Amino acid sequence: MTATRTGAGPTLRAWLLDPAPASRRQARLGGWFRAWLAFQRNTLGMVGLAIVVLLVVIAAGAPLIADPSTALTQVLEDRLQPSSWAHPFGTDELGRDIMARMAFGARITLTIVLLVSLIVVPIGLAIGLPAGYFGGWIDAVLMRLTDIFLAFPRLILALAFAAALGPGIENAVIAIALTAWPPYARLARAETMTRRRSEFIQAAELQGASHLRIIATQIVPLCLPSVIIRLTLDMAGIILTAAGLGFLGLGAQPPSPEWGAMVSTGRAVLLDQWWVATLPGIAIFITSLGFNLLGDGLRDAASGRG
Amino acid sequence: MSIDLHQVTVTYGKGAKRFDAARNVSLSVGAGEAFGLVGESGSGKSTVLRAVAGLIAHAEGRVMLAGAEMGRKRTTAQRKMVQMVFQDPYGSLHPNQTVDQTLSMPIAIHKLGDADRRVSAALEEVGMGPTHRFRYPHQLSGGQRQRIAIARALILEPRILLLDEPTSALDVSVQAEILNLLSRLRRDLGLTLLMVSHDLAVIAHLCDRIAVMNRGEIVETTTADALAAGDVQNPYTQQLLRSNKGFDPSGGDLDLLDAVPIRG
Numbered sequence: 001m002t003a004t005r006t007g008a009g010p011t012l013r014a015w016l017l018d019p020a021p022a023s024r025r026q027a028r029l030g031g032w033f034r035a036w037l038a039f040q041r042n043t044l045g046m047v048g049l050a051i052v053v054l055l056v057v058i059a060a061g062a063p064l065i066a067d068p069s070t071a072l073t074q075v076l077e078d079r080l081q082p083s084s085w086a087h088p089f090g091t092d093e094l095g096r097d098i099m100a101r102m103a104f105g106a107r108i109t110l111t112i113v114l115l116v117s118l119i120v121v122p123i124g125l126a127i128g129l130p131a132g133y134f135g136g137w138i139d140a141v142l143m144r145l146t147d148i149f150l151a152f153p154r155l156i157l158a159l160a161f162a163a164a165l166g167p168g169i170e171n172a173v174i175a176i177a178l179t180a181w182p183p184y185a186r187l188a189r190a191e192t193m194t195r196r197r198s199e200f201i202q203a204a205e206l207q208g209a210s211h212l213r214i215i216a217t218q219i220v221p222l223c224l225p226s227v228i229i230r231l232t233l234d235m236a237g238i239i240l241t242a243a244g245l246g247f248l249g250l251g252a253q254p255p256s257p258e259w260g261a262m263v264s265t266g267r268a269v270l271l272d273q274w275w276v277a278t279l280p281g282i283a284i285f286i287t288s289l290g291f292n293l294l295g296d297g298l299r300d301a302a303s304g305r306g
Numbered sequence: 307m308s309i310d311l312h313q314v315t316v317t318y319g320k321g322a323k324r325f326d327a328a329r330n331v332s333l334s335v336g337a338g339e340a341f342g343l344v345g346e347s348g349s350g351k352s353t354v355l356r357a358v359a360g361l362i363a364h365a366e367g368r369v370m371l372a373g374a375e376m377g378r379k380r381t382t383a384q385r386k387m388v389q390m391v392f393q394d395p396y397g398s399l400h401p402n403q404t405v406d407q408t409l410s411m412p413i414a415i416h417k418l419g420d421a422d423r424r425v426s427a428a429l430e431e432v433g434m435g436p437t438h439r440f441r442y443p444h445q446l447s448g449g450q451r452q453r454i455a456i457a458r459a460l461i462l463e464p465r466i467l468l469l470d471e472p473t474s475a476l477d478v479s480v481q482a483e484i485l486n487l488l489s490r491l492r493r494d495l496g497l498t499l500l501m502v503s504h505d506l507a508v509i510a511h512l513c514d515r516i517a518v519m520n521r522g523e524i525v526e527t528t529t530a531d532a533l534a535a536g537d538v539q540n541p542y543t544q545q546l547l548r549s550n551k552g553f554d555p556s557g558g559d560l561d562l563l564d565a566v567p568i569r570g
Contacts, residue, residue, distance in 0.1 A: 019445055020437040027404045027440035199398035202361055203458065207412040208385035217411065221402045 038301040045297015051290025059106040066100030072255050080273045090275045093265060094255075098275065101257035102283050108258045109287060112173055112242045113235055119177035121227060124184025129215050129223070131185070132192025143189070150182040158241060162250035169258070172251040176241050180234065187230055191223040225302050232295030236288035243284050259284050307372040307387060307465035307498050309335040309358060314367035316353050327353040329522045330367070335515075337372075337465075340492060340499040342513030342530075344506060344546065350522035351502045355468050358500060359390050371466065386416055389459035390468040394475050395451035399443040405429070405454050406439050412462050428457040432487060449480035453487065460491065467492075469501040473508055485511050506550040510534060518543045 017034070021027040039045055058065065075095035082090050089098040131142040161175035195201060195218075204214050245251035246260025254261065259280040266277025316328040328350040335341040343351040357364045358371075360380040369376045371387060392398035399408055409428055413421045429439060432453040443451055452472060459467060469488065473481040489512055492499055503509045509516055510530040517527045518540065526540040538544055 019441070021404075021440035022436075024404070024406060024440060027406070027442070031442065199392040199394060200400045203390070203392065203398055203455075204411065205361060206359055206385065206388070206390055207458075207462065208380075208382045208415050209411065213415065218400055221400075 035301060039297055042297040042300050044293045045300065048290045048293025048295070048297055051286060052294055055106055055110065055287055055290065058103055059110045062100075062103040062107060065103045066097060068100070068104070070097040071100035071104045071257050072096065080269060080276065082273070082275065089279050090273070092262070092276050093269060093273075096255075096257075098262075098279055101262060102259070102280055105257040105259045105262065105280065105283070106287075108169065108252055108256065109239055109242070112169065112176070113238060115173045116177050116180060116238050117231055119173070120181045120184055121231065123177070123181040124227065125188050125220070125223070127181070127185035128188025128190075129192055129219060132189035133196060133211065133215055133219065135193075135196075139189070142185070146182045146185045149179065152179060154179040155241060155244060158245060159248070159250060162245055167250045167253055169252045169256070172242055172245045175245070176238055180238065183234075184227060184230065187226060188223050191226055192219050195219055195222055225298075229295055229299045229302060232291055232298055235291035235295070239284060239288050239291070308337050308370075309333075309341075309466060309498060309500060310368075310370040310373075311354070311358070312368040312370070314354070314357055314364045314369060316350075316357050316362060317365045326522050328357065328364075331519075331522075331524055332367075333517055333524065333527070335498060335500055337498055338492075338496050339515065340489075340501065340513045342509035342516040343500070343502045343519055344504065344509050344516060345519035346504055346546070349519040351519045352470055353522075354519070355390070355470055355500065355502050358466075359388055359468050360385070361390075382416065386462045387464055388466045388468065389462055389464040390470060391452070391455050391459050391472045393471040395448050395455055396443075396475070398455050399451055399458075401443055404440050404442055405434075405446075408454065409458055409461055412458065416462060418462075424461060428461045431460060431491070432457045447480075448476050449483060452476060452480075452484055456484075456487065456491070460495070464497070466498045466500065469499060469503075469512075471503050471505075472501070474503065474505065481508065488512060506533060506547070518546060 016030045078095040131139040157179045158175035165171040243260030246258040247264040252258030262280035263277045314331045345351045356362045409425045517524045526543045
């Protein structure tokens with residue numbers, strides 16, 4: 001007897017775990033639920049997920065946490081104040097509330113992470129999938145192109161791009177994305193090559209499926225999990241590169257509350273007013289750690305599923 | 307629909323590295339006939355099957371299906387006539403797709419329409435019910451997976467079904483089920499079968515005429531009855547018969563079951 005979806009608690013669980021699903025939707029939701037159950041067993045992965053969710057909540061609810069104006073308005077008589085009820089995280093060298101700036105800075109960090117992902121994954125797949133699928137000269141050309149980009153040191157190329165295109169978040173994103181895609185292309189190529197000779201691909205060919213259809217419906221679903229895991233593990237590096245560019249003045253520009261730029265301005269007063277540089281630094285550290293733990297958890301869940 | 311191969315040669319590599327996986331293979335299978343190719347691993351039998359399927363291009367010779375010569379690239383209509391069941395039911399189904407998705411794709415490719423009815427009809431045809439329709443391959447047994455692979459091949463209503471050792475990855479009891487299913491489908495749908503196996507018993511169960519391959523060449527073409535009677539000319543075929551000890555459709559070897567004491 002199939003339980004209906006309206007059933008609460010154990011009934012919904014039974015519906016999701018039903019070994020004989022009655023619809024496409026039930027099968028798909030059941031698959032996700034099983035993946036969630038596998039992931040849930042990983043404590044550190046759950047900690048990472050909690051950190052990332054917290055970051056998203058802070059970014060979304062930033063105006064509720066702090067008055068947007070306090071993040072940007074300079075109050076020079078309140079400069080470099082230590083922690084107090086009015087300013088729990090203190091104030092910076094221009095009298096701006098650090099907690100407000102960190103909350104709004106979460107938005108910038110998430111925007112960078114999201115934009116880089118949206119650029120890097122499609123480029124990586126667009127280069128790696130045809131290379132692995134067709135092989136031959138297509139593979140050779142695409143992979144040499146990838147090798148060229150891999151040969152550039154990441155931060156240096158990002159610096160050069162930021163310097164050439166002018167400082168700013170958009171250019172930082174482009175600079176990071178241009179240096180971050182090659183590993184994804186190689187990953188997608190390797191994943192494609194291991195599946196290329198599979199019998200289910202041959203069966204699809206035999207059915208008359210076009211190359212595009214085989215890549216999109218048969219290969220991409222198998223590549224995506226490892227790409228997403230890799231992306232999550234790379235997030236820390238992306239956040240650090242963005243913060244590094246901000247620190248060097250080539251990323252987000254003042255008065256934008258980007259964490260790296262905040263660390264950079266706090267550097268001058270590090271010994272006497274430690275919180276100005278340290279608190280955004282801790283935010284960078286915790287966020288990077290969260291993404292790393294989440295990525296590790298996802299990887300364990302994916303490999304454990306067999 | 308008939309299959310005719312004339313002097314088909316399939317090669318890999320070029321120059322000094324050239325390797326003929328199949329050499330000057332000629333055979334003719336009439337419409338509705340079941341034809342078997344036997345040989346040990348590397349004898350080229352699967353290569354011939356893949357050349358018929360159009361999965362690998364043949365270097366020389368002619369592949370004719372229903373009297374029409376097949377070019378290097380098959381058209382969608384030509385694809386629809388020939389379908390194949392693969393050896394390993396664990397590798398021939400996409401691991402992340404439900405039975406429903408696997409069976410719906412060929413319908414979408416050929417724009418046949420009426421996907422829902424076709425999928426449930428195909429499942430019924432291979433003895434599976436609606437309870438299996440939305441399962442993933444890992445939720446099915448090997449025999450069930452092979453039934454799904456057969457349903458996928460048949461959903462396009464092909465005239466020729468190619469079988470690449472369809473039972474070798476299965477338990478003996480399940481092997482019989484799949485073989486019986488295949489012979490019923492052949493009878494009901496009037497399919498032409500071309501089957502590859504190293505197992506003479508399996509081939510003889512399904513096929514009327516049998517070609518024996520060795521090192522890429524057909525060494526002898528015979529019938530299932532002649533093979534069962536041991537009435538073969540070629541020394542390689544005789545050797546193959548001996549190595550397939552236990553192959554005896556008359557059931558003589560079954561006496562062994564009584565002779566071996568069963569330990570509790």
